Amino acid sequence: xxxxxRIAVFRAEQxxxxxxLADAVGVNNQTIGYLERGDYKPSLELALKxxxxxxxxxxxxxSLERFEPIAATFxxxxxxx
Amino acid sequence: MKKRGRNILSxxxxxxxxxxxxxxxxxxxxxxxSVDRKHRPLRWSPIWPIAFACILFVxxxxxPSALLTSLGAVIAGxxxxxxxxxxxxxxxxxxxxxxxxxxxxxFLFCLGLLFFLNCVGQLLFLGLSILQNWQTAQRVSxxxxxxxxxxxxxxxxxxxxxxxxxxxxxxx
Numbered sequence: 619x620x621x622x623x624r625i626a627v628f629r630a631e632q633x634x635x636x637x638x639l640a641d642a643v644g645v646n647n648q649t650i651g652y653l654e655r656g657d658y659k660p661s662l663e664l665a666l667k668x669x670x671x672x673x674x675x676x677x678x679x680x681s682l683e684r685f686e687p688i689a690a691t692f693x694x695x696x697x698x699x
Numbered sequence: 700m701k702k703r704g705r706n707i708l709s710x711x712x713x714x715x716x717x718x719x720x721x722x723x724x725x726x727x728x729x730x731x732x733s734v735d736r737k738h739r740p741l742r743w744s745p746i747w748p749i750a751f752a753c754i755l756f757v758x759x760x761x762x763p764s765a766l767l768t769s770l771g772a773v774i775a776g777x778x779x780x781x782x783x784x785x786x787x788x789x790x791x792x793x794x795x796x797x798x799x800x801x802x803x804x805x806f807l808f809c810l811g812l813l814f815f816l817n818c819v820g821q822l823l824f825l826g827l828s829i830l831q832n833w834q835t836a837q838r839v840s841x842x843x844x845x846x847x848x849x850x851x852x853x854x855x856x857x858x859x860x861x862x863x864x865x866x867x868x869x870x871x
Binding site: 635636644645646648649651652653655658660661663664 | 793794795796797798800865866868869871
């Protein structure tokens with residue numbers, strides 16, 4: 619089963635490098651790269667650490683279903699308002 | 700005499716330093732986190748020792764010789780140096796969960812394959828030695844070559860598995 623994530627989006631939004639995120643959560647910076655590409659599924663501990671670093675719930679970062687594009691999320695949010 | 704002895708010792712020291720192993724051991728034993736840990740994939744180089752060890756193993760069936768076993772030992776040594784320089788390297792306290800999982804998967808794959816090959820190989824060895832009435836020298840030669848092939852596979856297969864599983868990451 620594929621695990622989708624939005625680590626790269628959150629990292630770009632906060633302007634931090636892979637190495638900075640890796641140091642913050644205590645892994646090798648290559649691991650962040652493999653996580654972003656979906657080549658490695660993190661442990662629950664690592665997923666919680668990454669979510670904690672970005673200050674969001676873990677479901678915001680990881681999902682078993684494909685994330686909808688950010689533009690669609692904003693559009694939907696606008697329609698709801 | 701003393702000076703000559705000292706010269707020989709310093710030449711030997713330099714030769715050992717030249718291999719790079721003292722620096723590697725010092726780095727591994729130091730408490731400081733190593734900034735530049737290399738985990739480069741080796742996708743092709745482990746194939747050569749495996750191929751040579753297989754060829755020696757096949758040759759040992761036809762021409763039993765102690766030279767083949769010695770060559771096998773050299774190849775097994777090459778395999779262990781490939782393992783140290785590969786993506787798995789030496790287990791370290793700095794390894795994270797992905798590296799530990801990769802190491803576990805690689806060794807599980809390798810040991811599973813070796814288990815299967817050894818089970819089949821032992822039966823074949825027993826059958827052939829009885830059917831062809833092998834002499835002791837031939838039995839020893841084949842068994843020694845099989846042992847060296849095992850060592851080579853143990854050194855190279857996990858590296859090969861991990862290298863092909865680790866795709867190159869794009870530069871940030």
